[in-house]
Amino acid sequence: xxxxxxxxxxxxxxxxxxxxxxxxxxxxxxxxxxxxxxxxxxxxxxxxxxxxxxxxxxxxxxxxxxxxxxxxxxxxxxxxxxxxxxxxxxxxxxxxxxxxxxxxxxxxxxxxxxxxxxxxxxxxxxxxxxxxxxxxxxxxxxxxxxxxxxxxxxxxxxxxxxxxxxxxxxxxxxx
Amino acid sequence: xxxxxxxxxxxxxxxxxxxxxxxxxxxxxxxxxxxxxxxxxxxxxxxxxxxxxxxxxxxxxxxxxxxxxxxxxxxxxxxxxxxxxxxxxxxxxxxxxxxxxxxxxxxxxxxxxxxxxxxxxxxxxxxxxxxx
Numbered sequence: 001x002x003x004x005x006x007x008x009x010x011x012x013x014x015x016x017x018x019x020x021x022x023x024x025x026x027x028x029x030x031x032x033x034x035x036x037x038x039x040x041x042x043x044x045x046x047x048x049x050x051x052x053x054x055x056x057x058x059x060x061x062x063x064x065x066x067x068x069x070x071x072x073x074x075x076x077x078x079x080x081x082x083x084x085x086x087x088x089x090x091x092x093x094x095x096x097x098x099x100x101x102x103x104x105x106x107x108x109x110x111x112x113x114x115x116x117x118x119x120x121x122x123x124x125x126x127x128x129x130x131x132x133x134x135x136x137x138x139x140x141x142x143x144x145x146x147x148x149x150x151x152x153x154x155x156x157x158x159x160x161x162x163x164x165x166x167x168x169x170x171x172x173x174x175x
Numbered sequence: 176x177x178x179x180x181x182x183x184x185x186x187x188x189x190x191x192x193x194x195x196x197x198x199x200x201x202x203x204x205x206x207x208x209x210x211x212x213x214x215x216x217x218x219x220x221x222x223x224x225x226x227x228x229x230x231x232x233x234x235x236x237x238x239x240x241x242x243x244x245x246x247x248x249x250x251x252x253x254x255x256x257x258x259x260x261x262x263x264x265x266x267x268x269x270x271x272x273x274x275x276x277x278x279x280x281x282x283x284x285x286x287x288x289x290x291x292x293x294x295x296x297x298x299x300x301x302x303x304x305x306x307x
Contacts, residue, residue, distance in 0.1 A: 003204060003206075003244075003245050004243070004244070004245065004248045005248075006200070006203065006204040006206065006245065006248075007204075007206070007244070007245035007246060007247070007248030007249040007252065008248040008249070008251065008252045008255075009252065010196060010199075010200045010204070010206070010208070010249050010252060011248060011249040011250060011251060011252015011253045011254075011255070011256060012252040012253075012255050012256035012259070013193075013196045013252075013256060014193055014196050014197075014208065014249070014252070014253055014256060015252060015253030015254060015255060015256025015257040015258075015259075015260070016256035016257065016259055016260040017184075017189045017190075017192050017193040017196065017256075017260075018189070018193070018253065018256075018257060018260075019183075019256070019257040019260035019261050019266070020183055020184040020189045020260050020264075021183060021184055021185075021186045021188075021189030021190060021193075022181050022183035022184075022186070022266075023186065023189075024257060025273065026273030026275065026276065027273055027274055027275040030273075030275055031275070039186045040186075042186040042187055042190060043186040043187075043189060043190035043193070044190060045190070046186065046187045046188075046189075046190030046191045046193075046194060047190040047191065047193045047194040047197070048194065049191075049194065050190075050191045050194025050195055050198065051194040051195075051197045051198055052194075054194065054195065054197075054198030054201075055197075055198055055201050058198065058201060058202050063202055064201045064202055064205065065205075067207050069306050070306070072306070075304050075305055075306065076305045076306075078301075078304060078305075079300075079301045079302065079303070079304030079305025079306070079307065080301065080305050080307075081301065082297055082298070082300055082301025082304065082305075083297075083298050083301030083302050083305060083307065084301070085294075085297055085298075085301070086293075086294045086295065086296065086297030086298025086299070086300075086301055087294065087298050088294070089290045089291070089293055089294025089297065089298075090290070090291050090294030090295045090298055091273065091276075091291070091294070092291075092295075093210070093298075094210040094211045094213075094214055094298070094299065094302060095209075095210030095211075095250065095253060096253075097295070098250055098251075098253050098254045098257075099253045099254065099256075099257035100257075101254065102253075102254045102255070102256075102257035102258040102261065103257055103258070103260075103261035103266065103267055103268070104261065104267045104268045104269040104270055105268075105270050105273065106269065106270070106271060107270075107271060107272060107273065107276075107284075107287050107288065107291050108291070110287075110288040110289075110291035110292045110295070111291040111292065111294060111295035112295065113292060113295065114291060114292035114293060114294060114295025114296040114297075114298075114299070115214045115295040115296070115298065115299035116214055116217060116218045116221065116299075117218070117292075117295075117296050117299075118214075118295060118296035118297065118298065118299030118300040118303070119211075119214040119215040119217075119218040119299050119300075119303060120218040120219075120221075120222060121296070121300055122215065122235070122299070122300050122303040122304065123215065123218065123219065123233050123235035123236060124233070125300075126233070126234060126235040127234055127235075129304065130234075133304065134304075167187070
């Protein structure tokens, strides 16, 4: 019960910020994919940099554990390509589609219905995928610092600096 | 508060704060943010209404039990939070077609609905496959 309440509160805060950042809209999502307006990239990278520092601090303090997903090259690449294709058509992400609906962009309803169908189809296809695509290029649970053989605190500042340079460049270009 | 052209907050500020939200979630609830699993579980719940036996036999739904959990409430919360934000600065707009779509494809609604539906289907299949 407490877990469910945490989920709701976290969602309310996150949805509030997504809307205030104006990243829920189709025009913003397609704007990013068409490299016309990179508001979403600014939002996402800012979020990632803050979360990266905070979560690794928690891990170092023994207050949290990382939840690392397996690197499955076949599934990651094929799934990523399909996701990109679908995202370009839909113009909303799974999480932002409900937020877009909440701010009145009700074409998102059809996207949400489509996503429910897509998830159902995946469940049907899972037994087949499990013995094929999901076995291709399985490198197990792997993080970038592990792959490079360095401390996370080498990767984090470099990543953050890269983000700041990108932000400055985007602002100069008016993107 | 940093105000953008459209009355919103700076994406750096809103994005940075959303990063803080995710840090607190990991700290206090041990939960990392995500949304796509919720669509799979909801699909399972809806299928369960029509064909409960079939759902109980599908391996995928044995691994991902179709029930309301932390992430389901998180996605429901996004709806509530976005609604509150949109009402707070009057940016709520009941809009059947996105402006960029309308300027390119015109006023007809069916093509947009079809593109959104097909796009959603393909995107979610891909997201589940990539374990996103």
